[in-house]
Amino acid sequence: MPLMPVTDSMFLLGESREHPLHVGGLQLFELPPGADPSYVGDAHKALLETGDLRPLFRRRPRGPVDTVGQLVWTNDDELDLEYHVRLSGLPSPGRVRELLELVSRLHGSLLDRHRPLWESHLIEGVEGGRFAVYTKVHHALLDGVSALQIMRKALSEDPGERDMRPPWAGVPRTDATGGRSDGDPLAGLLGAAKVVRDVVGVGPAVVRYLNQAFAEQAATLPFEAPRSMFNVPITGARRFAAQGWPLERIRAVGEAAGCTVNDVMLAMCAGALREYMGERDALPDKPLVAAVPISLREDGSAGGNAIGLILCTLATDMADAGDRLAAISDSMRRGKEVYRGLSQLQITALSAIPFAPLAVALLPGALRLTPPSFNLLISNVPGPKQPLYWNGAKLLGVYPVSIPYEGQALNITVTSYAGSLEFGLTGCRRTVPHLQRMLGHLDTALADLEKAVRA
Amino acid sequence: MPLMPVTDSMFLLGESREHPLHVGGLQLFELPPGADPSYVGDAHKALLETGDLRPLFRRRPRGPVDTVGQLVWTNDDELDLEYHVRLSGLPSPGRVRELLELVSRLHGSLLDRHRPLWESHLIEGVEGGRFAVYTKVHHALLDGVSALQIMRKALSEDPGERDMRPPWAGVPRTDATGGRSDGDPLAGLLGAAKVVRDVVGVGPAVVRYLNQAFAEQAATLPFEAPRSMFNVPITGARRFAAQGWPLERIRAVGEAAGCTVNDVMLAMCAGALREYMGERDALPDKPLVAAVPISLREDGSAGGNAIGLILCTLATDMADAGDRLAAISDSMRRGKEVYRGLSQLQITALSAIPFAPLAVALLPGALRLTPPSFNLLISNVPGPKQPLYWNGAKLLGVYPVSIPYEGQALNITVTSYAGSLEFGLTGCRRTVPHLQRMLGHLDTALADLEKAVRA
Numbered sequence: 001m002p003l004m005p006v007t008d009s010m011f012l013l014g015e016s017r018e019h020p021l022h023v024g025g026l027q028l029f030e031l032p033p034g035a036d037p038s039y040v041g042d043a044h045k046a047l048l049e050t051g052d053l054r055p056l057f058r059r060r061p062r063g064p065v066d067t068v069g070q071l072v073w074t075n076d077d078e079l080d081l082e083y084h085v086r087l088s089g090l091p092s093p094g095r096v097r098e099l100l101e102l103v104s105r106l107h108g109s110l111l112d113r114h115r116p117l118w119e120s121h122l123i124e125g126v127e128g129g130r131f132a133v134y135t136k137v138h139h140a141l142l143d144g145v146s147a148l149q150i151m152r153k154a155l156s157e158d159p160g161e162r163d164m165r166p167p168w169a170g171v172p173r174t175d176a177t178g179g180r181s182d183g184d185p186l187a188g189l190l191g192a193a194k195v196v197r198d199v200v201g202v203g204p205a206v207v208r209y210l211n212q213a214f215a216e217q218a219a220t221l222p223f224e225a226p227r228s229m230f231n232v233p234i235t236g237a238r239r240f241a242a243q244g245w246p247l248e249r250i251r252a253v254g255e256a257a258g259c260t261v262n263d264v265m266l267a268m269c270a271g272a273l274r275e276y277m278g279e280r281d282a283l284p285d286k287p288l289v290a291a292v293p294i295s296l297r298e299d300g301s302a303g304g305n306a307i308g309l310i311l312c313t314l315a316t317d318m319a320d321a322g323d324r325l326a327a328i329s330d331s332m333r334r335g336k337e338v339y340r341g342l343s344q345l346q347i348t349a350l351s352a353i354p355f356a357p358l359a360v361a362l363l364p365g366a367l368r369l370t371p372p373s374f375n376l377l378i379s380n381v382p383g384p385k386q387p388l389y390w391n392g393a394k395l396l397g398v399y400p401v402s403i404p405y406e407g408q409a410l411n412i413t414v415t416s417y418a419g420s421l422e423f424g425l426t427g428c429r430r431t432v433p434h435l436q437r438m439l440g441h442l443d444t445a446l447a448d449l450e451k452a453v454r455a
Numbered sequence: 456m457p458l459m460p461v462t463d464s465m466f467l468l469g470e471s472r473e474h475p476l477h478v479g480g481l482q483l484f485e486l487p488p489g490a491d492p493s494y495v496g497d498a499h500k501a502l503l504e505t506g507d508l509r510p511l512f513r514r515r516p517r518g519p520v521d522t523v524g525q526l527v528w529t530n531d532d533e534l535d536l537e538y539h540v541r542l543s544g545l546p547s548p549g550r551v552r553e554l555l556e557l558v559s560r561l562h563g564s565l566l567d568r569h570r571p572l573w574e575s576h577l578i579e580g581v582e583g584g585r586f587a588v589y590t591k592v593h594h595a596l597l598d599g600v601s602a603l604q605i606m607r608k609a610l611s612e613d614p615g616e617r618d619m620r621p622p623w624a625g626v627p628r629t630d631a632t633g634g635r636s637d638g639d640p641l642a643g644l645l646g647a648a649k650v651v652r653d654v655v656g657v658g659p660a661v662v663r664y665l666n667q668a669f670a671e672q673a674a675t676l677p678f679e680a681p682r683s684m685f686n687v688p689i690t691g692a693r694r695f696a697a698q699g700w701p702l703e704r705i706r707a708v709g710e711a712a713g714c715t716v717n718d719v720m721l722a723m724c725a726g727a728l729r730e731y732m733g734e735r736d737a738l739p740d741k742p743l744v745a746a747v748p749i750s751l752r753e754d755g756s757a758g759g760n761a762i763g764l765i766l767c768t769l770a771t772d773m774a775d776a777g778d779r780l781a782a783i784s785d786s787m788r789r790g791k792e793v794y795r796g797l798s799q800l801q802i803t804a805l806s807a808i809p810f811a812p813l814a815v816a817l818l819p820g821a822l823r824l825t826p827p828s829f830n831l832l833i834s835n836v837p838g839p840k841q842p843l844y845w846n847g848a849k850l851l852g853v854y855p856v857s858i859p860y861e862g863q864a865l866n867i868t869v870t871s872y873a874g875s876l877e878f879g880l881t882g883c884r885r886t887v888p889h890l891q892r893m894l895g896h897l898d899t900a901l902a903d904l905e906k907a908v909r910a
Contacts, residue, residue: 017472017565041547083692083884086560089544089553091579092496098544105541109564110472114690114885124546235569237538429538430569 012061012071012113012140018236020110022117023147024136024401026103026242026424031129032159032392040124040131043391044087047122050169053079057168059141060116076116083112085166086121094127100240100436103134107401108238108429117141118168130396135167139403148381148400148415155388155395164391225311226284229277229431230409231372237429241436242399244420245446253446256453257322259329262380264449265421266290266332267325269378269412270314271445272438274324277316279437287327288314291374294336310335311374321445322452376410383415383422399424410435467516467526467568467595473691475565477572478602479591479856481558481697481879486584487614487847495579495586498846499542502577505624508534512623514596515571531571538567540621541576549582555695555891558589562856563693563884572596573623585851590622594858603836603855603870610843610850619846680766681739684732684886685864686827692884696891697854699875700901708901711908712777714784717835719904720876721745721787722780724833724867725769726900727893729779732771734892742782743769746829749791765790766829776900777907831865832857838870838877854879865890 015021031039055075062074090098102123111117117138124131137147154167225231245268247261254264269290277283292310312335315327381400388395399422400413409431414423423442427435470476486494510530517529545553557578566572572593579586592602609622680686700723702716709719724745732738747765767790770782836855843850854877855868864886869878878897882890 017568037547044546078885080885080888086556087546087553088557089546089549089580091499091542091544092492094544098542101541102543108567112563112691113472115692125544236567237570430533430535433535 012138015110017110018234019406020108020236020238021139021403022107022111022136023139023142023403024103024107024134025148025151026099026240026399026401027133027135027151027395028099028126028397028399029131029133029390029393030396031131032394035129035393039393040122041087044085044122047085047120047166048081050081050166053081053168056141057084057118058116061113061140079116083115084119084168086119088121088123090123090125092125094125096126096242097436099123099126099132100242103132103401104238104240104429106134107136107240107426108236110236111136111138120166120168131393134401136401148383148398151398152384152388155390157386157388159389159392159394161389162391224286225289225372225374226286227372228284228288228375229280229282230376231407232409232431234404234406234409234428235430238404239425239427239429239432239435240401241425241439242397242401242423243439243442244397244399244417244422245442247416247419247421249446249450250421253325253449253453257325257329259325260332261421262292262294263325263329263332265380265414266292266312266314266328266378267321267449268442268445270316270324270328271321271448272441273314274316275441275444276438283316285317287317288375289373290314290376290378292332292335293377293379310338314375320452321448322455325449325452372407376408376412378412379414381413381415383417385416385418387418397422402426404428404432467593470565472565473689474861475563475691475693476594476858477562477566477591478594478597478858479558479562479589480603480606481554481695481854481856482588482590482606482850483554483581483852483854484586484588484845484848485851486586487849490584490848494848495577496542499540499577502540502575502621503536505536505621508536508623511596512539512573513571516568516595534571538570539574539623541574543576543578545578545580547580549580551581551697552891554578554581554587555697558587558856559693559695559884561589562591562695562881563691565691566591566593575621575623586848589856591856603838603853606853607839607843610845612841612843614844614847614849616844617846679741680744680827680829681741682827683739683743683830684735684737685831686862687864687886689859689861689864689883690885693859694880694882694884694887694890695856696880696894697852697856697878698894698897699852699854699872699877700897702871702874702876704901704905705876708780708904708908712780712784714780715787716876717747717749718780718784718787720835720869721747721767721769721783721833722776722904723897723900725771725779725783726776726903727896728769729771730896730899731893738771740772742772743830744828745769745831745833747787747790748832748834765793769830775907776903777910780904780907827862831863831867833867834869836868836870838872840871840873842873852877857881859883859887 012021036042058075058077058079059073060076061071088102090102092098106119106121111119117140118136120133120135122131122133126132135147135151142150150167154164154169156164250261250264250268253259254261257264259267270288273288274283290312292312294310310332312331313327315324315331318324318327379400379402383398395417397420398415398417400415401424402411402413404411404427409428411426412423413426414421416422423439425435425438467476491497513530513532513534514528515531516526543557545557547553561574561576566574572595573591575588575590577586577588581587590602590606597605605622609619609624611619705716705719705723708714709716712719714722725743728743729738745767747767749765765787767786768782770779770786773779773782834855834857838853850872852875853870853872855870856879857866857868859866859882864883866881867878868881869876871877878894880890880893
C-alpha cells in the first residue's frame with residue numbers, strides 16, 4: 001500500500017467543515033435535437049452501467065484522517081457508483097439562477113472520506129432545453145486544471161459520436177484514429193500544475209524559501225494589499241455565480257487599448273469588484289491586489305513548464321474604467337518582468353507560490369497575524385476553442401467552481417471555450433452575499449471598458 | 456451568554472463527518488385543488504419573508520467546536536433565512552423513489568455550525584400533484600420528538616386556513632379560539648423526552664449507574680443480541696426509505712392475536728429484517744434484539760412522565776410469522792413487567808438509557824470491545840389522529856428521519872398519522888444497501904401476519 005505523498009495528504013489534513021478542499025466544474029449542455037424527455041434520466045442509467053473505473057476514481061484515503069499521521073491511498077473494491085453519479089432536478093422555472101443555487105449547495109458540502117473523493121451530478125430541467133453536469137473532486141485527488149482536463153477529454157468535437165465513455169471510465173477509446181491528446185490546449189498547463197505539486201512536496205525548507213521569495217516580490221511592488229471584506233475567516237457554505245461573455249468583445253477592447261485578453265478580464269473583475277464593494281460601503285481606499293497565476297511558457301522567456309504568480313493591482317481606487325485597464329496592464333507587465341530576470345530554478349521554486357498562501361492560511365491564527373499578501377486569486381485557464389459534444393448534446397458553457405480559503409473568501413476562475421470567456425465566481429456564502437450581482441457588474445464593467453476605449 | 460448544558464454539547468462534541476447527529480422529518484403534501492403551478496415556489500418566497508424567528512431557531516453554537524471545551528449558545532443576529540429555507544426540485548418522473556433519494560442525500564450532509572443548526576427544504580415536482588417538506592434539526596437543538604411536535608403545531612385541522620406561519624416563526628397564532636396545544640397527543644411524550652435529557656445531564660456517576668441498571672436488565676433476559684451486519688462502524692452517507700400502512704389492518708392483526716399495535720409493528724419489522732438479511736446471507740442464527748422505547752405513563756404503573764427502554768427479541772430465527780408475533784408480544788410484556796417492579800426514581804434513571812448506548816458508542820474503540828446490547832433501535836412515536844393542512848395543502852404522510860449511530864447502522868422510527876402507521880427507515884448507506892427493499896418486505900410481512908392470524 002503506497003504512502004500518500006505530502007502534496008496529497010496536506011489537502012486532507014488541512015480540511016475542515018469550514019474549509020472543504022474540493023474543486024468543481026459546471027458544464028451546461030443543450031439537449032440534442034429531438035431528444036426524448038427521458039434523455040437525462042437515460043444518460044444517468046447508462047452512466048451507472050460503467051463497470052470499469054480509472055484507478056484514480058477508485059482511490060480513497062485510509063489512515064488517521066482527522067489527526068496528523070501518515071495517510072495511504074487504498075482502492076475501493078466495493079465502489080457504489082450510484083453514490084458518486086447522481087441525478088438531480090431543479091425547482092421551476094429551472095433558470096440559471098436555480099441551477100447556480102443548487103451548485104452552490106452541492107459545492108458547500110464535504111466529500112465522504114470513506115469513499116473515493118468525487119461526485120458527479122447530472123442536473124435535468126434547465127429551461128431552454130438544457131441540462132447540466134456538476135462534478136466535484138477533492139483537491140488531494142486532482143487539482144482544478146487536471147479535473148477540467150479529464151472532463152474535457154470525455155467530450156468530442158463530433159456531434160454525431162455516441163456511446164461515449166464517462167470521464168471516470170477505465171481506458172479512453174482505443175481507436176487508431178484517436179490521438180486527441182496531441183495539441184490539447186490544456187496539456188502544457190496540466191504539466192505545469194504537476195510540477196507545482198512536486199515542488200510543494202519537497203519540504204518545509206523549500207516552503208520557507210518560497211515564502212521569502214514571495215515576500216521579496218511583494219516588497220518590490222509599489223503597492224500593498226489593503227484589508228478587505230474578503231480577507232476574513234470563512235464558513236463552510238458556498239455561493240457560486242457563473243456567466244460567459246464573447247471573447248470577441250473582450251479581444252476588441254484589448255486590441256484598442258494595446259492590452260492582452262487577460263488584462264481586460266482583470267479590468268472587468270476590477271470594475272465589478274469596485275461596484276460590488278461600493279454598494280456595501282466596503283471598498284478600501286487603497287486599491288485591491290489580485291494574485292494572478294500565469295503560464296510563463298507563453299512568454300517564451302523560459303523553457304519547460306512553469307507557472308508564476310503575479311501580484312497585480314486592480315486599481316479599484318480609480319473611477320475611470322480606461323484608467324483602471326491601463327494601470328492593470330502596466331502592473332501585469334511589471335510582474336512578468338520580475339520573472340524574466342529569474343533563473344529556471346528560481347522560476348520552478350516560485351511556481352509553488354500559489355499553494356503557499358493556502359498552507360499558511362490553514363495554520364490557526366495565521367490570518368490575524370499577517371496582513372493579506374493579496375485580496376483574491378483570479379485565474380485564467382485556457383480551454384478548448386472548438387465546440388464540444390457529449391453523446392450529441394452540445395456543450396454550451398463550462399464554468400470552474402473553485403475553493404475559497406481562510407482569509408480568501410472569494411475566488412474568480414475563468415476559462416475560455418468556443419469563442420466565449422466563462423467566469424466562475426466561488427465565495428463563502430456568509431462573507432460574500434448576493435454574489436450573483438457580480439455578474440451584472442461584470443457586464444457593466446465590460447460595457448464601460450468598451451466605451452472607454454472608443455472615447 | 457449562557458453556558459451550554461452538557462445535554463446539548465454532548466451532541467456537538469460527539470459529532471463527526473461519519474456521525475452527523477441531526478434528526479429529520481419528511482412531510483408529504485397534496486397540492487390544494489386548483490393550485491397554481493407556482494404554488495410551491497410562491498410558498499417558498501412567502502416563507503422567506505418571515506422576519507421574526509423563535510429564539511431556538513436563531514441559536515448557534517460558539518466556542519471550541521472541534522475540541523473538548525465549554526460551548527455556549529449565541530444568537531445569530533445576521534441569520535440568512537435563504538440559507539435555511541430552500542427550494543428543491545426532483546428529477547423526472549418525480550416518484551417517491553426520487554424523493555427518497557434526495558432526502559437520503561440531504562440527511563447525509565452535516566449542518567453548518569457557523570449558523571443556527573437547522574434547514575428546511577421545500578421539494579416540488581412530486582408526481583400525482585404532491586410536494587414535500589424535509590426538515591433537519593441538530594439533536595443539540597431539538598430531539599426528534601420535539602421536532603415532530605413543532606412541525607405538527609405549524610399545521611391546522613382546517614383546510615380553509617391560510618396565511619399560516621412556518622414552524623420557526625416567532626410566536627404561534629394568538630387567536631383567542633386557539634389552545635390547540637391542549638390535548639396534543641405528543642405533549643406527554645415531549646415532556647418525557649425533556650426528563651430524559653435532564654437526567655442524562657447529571658454526570659458520569661449517573662451514567663455508570665445507568666449502564667449497570669441496563670446491564671442488569673440485559674442479564675435477566677433469556678436472550679442476548681448476536682453480532683450482525685448492522686453492528687459495525689458506519690460512514691457518513693445515509694439511505695432513507697419510508698412508507699405508510701393503514702392502522703386498521705395492523706389493529707385487526709393485533710386484535711385477532713391479542714397483541715398491541717406496537718407488537719404488530721415490531722413483528723412487521725422482524726419479518727422484513729429476516730427477509731432482508733436472508734437475501735444477503737447475513738441473518739444471524741440467534742434472533743435479533745431490538746431496543747424499543749416505551750412511554751411508561753400509558754401503563755398506569757407510574758405517575759409523571761417516563762420513558763423506558765425495552766430489549767425485545769425479534770424472533771428472527773422463527774420461520775412462521777404468527778410464532779414471531781407471539782414471541783415478540785411475550786417479550787414486550789416481560790419487559791414492561793421489569794419496569795412495573797421499579798420505583799419512580801429507578802424509572803427516571805432508566806429513562807436515560809436510550810442515550811447511553813450513543814454516549815458509549817462514540818468513545819473510540821468501544822464498539823469492538825463490547826458485544827452489542829441490541830441490534831437496532833425501533834421507536835414508535837404517536838402522532839395526530841386527524842388529517843392536517845398547511846395553507847390548504849393536505850398532509851398525506853409524515854415520516855421520521857432518524858440517526859444511525861456507530862455500531863447501530865439502521866434505525867426504524869414509526870409514527871401514526873390520520874389512520875396510517877408511517878415507517879421511516881434511516882441507514883448508513885454503505886452498511887445497509889438497497890434499503891428501499893425493506894419497504895417491500897414490510898408489506899409482505901404484514902400480509903404474512905394477516906394470513907397467520909386468519910389461519
